[in-house]
Amino acid sequence: MLASVGPVAPLDVVLRDAVGCILADDVTATHDLPAFAVAARDGYAVAAYETAGAGYASAQSLPVAHDVRPGAGPLRLVPGTAVRVASGAALPLGADAVVPLEETDRGAARVAMQRPAVPGQHVRPVASDVRAGDVVLEAGTRLGARQLALAASMGRGRLRVHPTPxxxxxxxxxxxxxxxxxxxxxxxxxxxxxxxxxxxxxxxxxxxxxxxxxxxxxxxxxxxxxxxxxxxxxxxxxxxxxxxxxxxxxxxxxxxxxxxxxxxxxxxxxxxxxxxxxxxxxxxxxxxxxxxxxxxxxxxxxxxxxxxxxxxxxxAGHTEVFRPSVAAEAVEGWVSPPGLRQFVPATVLGSPDEGYRVTPIGDPSAPTVSALAHANALAVVGEHDLTVHPGQVVHCLVLEG
Amino acid sequence: MLASVGPVAPLDVVLRDAVGCILADDVTATHDLPAFAVAARDGYAVAAYETAGAGYASAQSLPVAHDVRPGAGPLRLVPGTAVRVASGAALPLGADAVVPLEETDRGAARVAMQRPAVPGQHVRPVASDVRAGDVVLEAGTRLGARQLALAASMGRGRLRVHPTPxxxxxxxxxxxxxxxxxxxxxxxxxxxxxxxxxxxxxxxxxxxxxxxxxxxxxxxxxxxxxxxxxxxxxxxxxxxxxxxxxxxxxxxxxxxxxxxxxxxxxxxxxxxxxxxxxxxxxxxxxxxxxxxxxxxxxxxxxxxxxxxxxxxxxxAGHTEVFRPSVAAEAVEGWVSPPGLRQFVPATVLGSPDEGYRVTPIGDPSAPTVSALAHANALAVVGEHDLTVHPGQVVHCLVLEG
Missing domain, CATH: 3.40.980.10 (MoaB/Mog-like domain)
Structure with missing residues (x-):
């Protein structure tokens, strides 16, 4: 039967419809992420070398030339000044560090800093997340929240997936x-x-x-x-x-x-x-x-x-199509019909460390709806086995829940 | 935050909307299941004692009085006859066994049997699955396919659940x-x-x-x-x-x-x-x-x-609200900021038997969208730890996938 079915033909779907699906094509980054250097904290963008005197007897301060919020266009740092930036905002050209609010006097016209900034501090450099041209998600990946986040942040509004059958x-x-x-x-x-x-x-x-x-x-x-x-x-x-x-x-x-x-x-x-x-x-x-x-x-x-x-x-395009199974010791015995593989609603308890034990629910020869509703596994007895002895190891298909 | 939220108020929903929800009230059986004795196989309903001679030199045969299909009204077995029944059909009153088609000559007017029937064979007795008055599903149960099967087979078209938030x-x-x-x-x-x-x-x-x-x-x-x-x-x-x-x-x-x-x-x-x-x-x-x-x-x-x-x-009414976590040995070390609990996108490999190993993805001090998309866990470093040493055991939150 598996040989007769194959993955559903790929389709471009919006992100919402891609949740849980298997990606059919690689996703390649069309641009760097971030596309520009970004402030990683709320604070002041500075040229680090201009803060060298901070923290000594005379606290170093710089005039604040601008506020920059996320989404604002490119800006150039005037030498000898600082620019107030919000986390996520583009770093002004000429700045190479962000001094977090907590390490300053939070000044509006001038800002005093507690210590010198280190070049690169609290900055997300261009392409530090993804570089243009990189394959960021490979065909065959299951698309959960974290993979969709990556696709969305690259600007992808649709993805080619094997759609939900x-x-x-x-x-x-x-x-x-x-x-x-x-x-x-x-x-x-x-x-x-x-x-x-x-x-x-x-x-x-x-x-x-x-x-x-x-x-x-x-x-x-x-x-x-x-x-x-x-x-x-x-x-x-x-x-x-x-x-x-x-x-x-x-x-x-x-x-x-x-x-x-x-x-x-x-x-x-x-x-x-x-x-x-x-x-x-x-x-x-x-x-x-x-x-x-x-x-x-x-x-x-x-x-x-x-x-x-x-x-x-x-x-749906999954390569792992079977439920997990465990080998479990039978707590009690039962009979199994000749020539038929028997599936028995059962309770499997245990852990990989201590091993598993399986107990059939109800009469294995007449499994009921009620037994199945209370089972967490199907014990599988081979077609050549006529009995399961207590202590015998039985292959069990683990059901959800 | 958990103390401020509670299960969404229970609501009666149709079975389709109950999938995956937590049952808010016990489900009690209003009738026996099956409500009448049922044939478990396609074959002939008989009174077992009337088949005692089958299988000897002169094969025993009985006239076939009727066909009974599932859903047909109650019928009484005329002594000395057999009734052809489909799997799932009600057993005629007076019959106590089903002889499977495969053990007969499949006759239409008369049927010859290979061996005597044993009382009760291939019959699902009244209430063999569920007895009226039994609590069949308890409040707090997660409703998957098997639990909905039990509710549906009891005739329940709606269930009281904590609806999906x-x-x-x-x-x-x-x-x-x-x-x-x-x-x-x-x-x-x-x-x-x-x-x-x-x-x-x-x-x-x-x-x-x-x-x-x-x-x-x-x-x-x-x-x-x-x-x-x-x-x-x-x-x-x-x-x-x-x-x-x-x-x-x-x-x-x-x-x-x-x-x-x-x-x-x-x-x-x-x-x-x-x-x-x-x-x-x-x-x-x-x-x-x-x-x-x-x-x-x-x-x-x-x-x-x-x-x-x-x-x-x-x-949603779940009692287990947290993701599974594992303790894993760090493959490499990294630094963690003072006073902050650090969550690091990471790859956890291993098994309960051999133990787990954790490797951070990217720079732990600047986790990226790409790192998170490729992680299968978040490594959690306590707020008092300033470094993770190679070999140190780290608590890891296991993400889906």
Whole structure:
């Protein structure tokens, strides 16, 4: 599946939309930063050699010729004078030091200084931060606050990034009832859970989600919904409608739409699984990856973690697409089905120093929504292991929180 | 400052808006989950005792009386028959086991089974996930995908949470020029950086940001902007305009508006700092925390990390408000000013097993935007330390990424 998806095509976006994205091109400095020498403190700009007498019996003082505030145009220091400057203001030509307010009498017409200034003190020289022509941010960098600060301070209002993948979520099933509405409980309805859970999981993966909501078990409706969403989706996730019984529509509809495989994957939960691509007829070069996950909320979420999340991270341009994992000693034993890799909601405690311990939550053979909500990890038992013994080391996928 | 802010008042929000928020009230199950016994596999619902002969010389078969799909109403198993069920469908009354399709001949009129069923096999009993009356999610829980799945599956369409704090960002200074526009470089303009950087930092802290943009050094304009924003802000951050020179307006304006302190904090960068609260005249009980940070982008970001981010986490209801920190050995030495706690952009490498090493980036006495963009930590040197020696252990604040 990872081989079938790649980073979303680069796009120029404004800084706000670049937050959290991966930079697609190097950012090269077009000018020095700062572009001119700048005062690093509020104080007085001086030629240091003219303050040599300060601090002796007769305090040295200089007449104050000007005030300079940030943004003011270039100014030349008249020999034998000082210029009052604000932190961030351009240093007048001819000045080479700033005497901070605290080391003076704060005079307005004349200023007396406590000690001689050292050339360069409290001055940010031209290009001391960045030199024109330098690559300041490399392609592949994740853009957080500090990287955006650097881009903005270079004057970049837009950046070329792999934009956030847009994921459309479709939940299929006549039995589904929207939470918060009055379910006809006698009708054995089931509250729609997958769309809500995956909306959060998609955002946690750094992508954007559009939850279309509930679709009934109707081939024409499903087909139309998929076609409608292709235009705005970078990836489609369908949950439910995957059983082998005749009323279930997902496999039939997908079979006619693109190159989608429906498989039995050797894992539990999440054994039934569909993956492929569907071409958008309205955009000849666009092909949208599509995942079909089992409707049971634990299966849907485990399949999302194992397959969809890494694909989304790859589409967003990340090179590290997998969640961290740890090796943990089982506190208690449990059984695992033959031929299936088992994912068990679990609590992992410990630290790298003292090692980790893992305890399954609930019945490992029937993981529940409640168990998953209280887990901080998925314990992964290999398809050839039939039992986990107490003390056995188990590979655990660490979930967020 | 932390003592002056508290969690934002709880609000009922739809599930989508609850993602990432802290739950304000316990969620109690109003019904059992599942509310009825459910088939865990596609197959045939049977009374297990009626399959005792399966698997012997004469394969046992039962007539198939019905198909049951998820959402279908209650049904009663006619003794001596089987009912075809889809995974997730309600088990007919009288049935106590599901024989998976794979263990049958998949018959439509009659079904032959390979082996006797064990009572309870492939059945999710009533309340096996959650029992009515149980507290399923406790107040204080962070709501991720898995917790929202549990709430949705209980039928909850809204949850009472501490909503995401809304942060309004104001950047003050006549010298500021919006990135992406053509700066009059001869005029010594400076590209507006703080608003863009803090917009990302606020979102990284889990809050929502509104960047108002650039305001000039004008008391009336600043005062009006602050008053205008109080209605939508849970917290205000002003950057720039904090120098001691007369053109700077922030201290004058804030002095007349609320109980705001302007201090020299014993740290570098970020020595000048304002904090307080301003009452919203239009909402008598609303008082908005306000931070005034120095305009230099490194100072603004360090002050944000040290003071604003923990306040935002507390307002969002988190109990853990600080970033993780590690103790690391200095790879090289540097000097630190007396009387000021020094925050130095740095690279921390290592692991808990082998220990951590910290290397400052650039000149620790003049941290740059570029250094901060390439750092993964801030090394913190105490106000009484005048030097860091190679090999000395330094406390480091670990930044994201």
């Amino acid at each position: 847009r994921v459309v979520l479709l939940s299929v099933g006549d039995e589904l009832v929207e939470p918060g509405t009055h379910a006809d409980r006698s009708g054995h309805g089931v509250f729609e859970t997958d769309g809500h859970a995956l909306e959060a999981a998609v955002r946690d993966a750094g992508a954007a989600s559009v939850r279309v909501g509930i679709l009934g078990d109707d081939r024409a409706v499903l087909r139309e919904a998929i076609e409608d969403q292709l235009v705005r989706a970078d990836l489609l996730v369908i949950t439910g409608g995957l059983s082998e019984l005749t009323h279930d529509t997902v496999k039939d509809v997908l079979a006619t739409m693109g190159s989608v495989r429906l498989d039995q994957v050797a894992m539990t939960p999440g054994q039934r699984h569909g993956f492929g691509t569907v071409a958008d007829d309205l955009a000849s070069d666009k092909s949208v990856p599509i995942f079909a996950l089992q409707g049971h909320p634990v299966a849907a979420q485990v399949s999302f973690e194992v397959f969809v999340r890494p694909a989304l991270r790859a589409m | 809304r942060v309004v960002l104001l950047s003050v200074g006549d010298e500021l020029v919006e990135p992406g526009t053509h700066a009059d470089r001869s005029g010594h303009g400076v590209f507006e950086t703080d608003g863009h950087a803090l917009e990302a930092a606020v979102r990284d802290a889990g809050a929502a940001s509104v960047r108002v943009g650039i305001l000039g050094d004008d008391r009336a304009v600043l005062r009006e902007a602050i008053e205008d924003q109080l209605v939508r802000a849970d917290l205000l951050v002003i950057t720039g305009g904090l120098s001691e020179l007369t053109h700077d307006t922030v201290k004058d304006v804030l002095a007349t508006m609320g109980s705001v302190r302007l201090d020299q904090v014993a740290m570098t960068p970020g020595q000048r700092h304002g904090f307080g609260t301003v009452a919203d005249d239009l909402a008598s009980d609303k008082s908005v925390p306000i931070f005034a940070l120095q305009g230099h982008p490194v100072a603004a970001q360090v002050s944000f990390e040290v003071f604003v981010r923990p306040a935002l986490r507390a307002m």
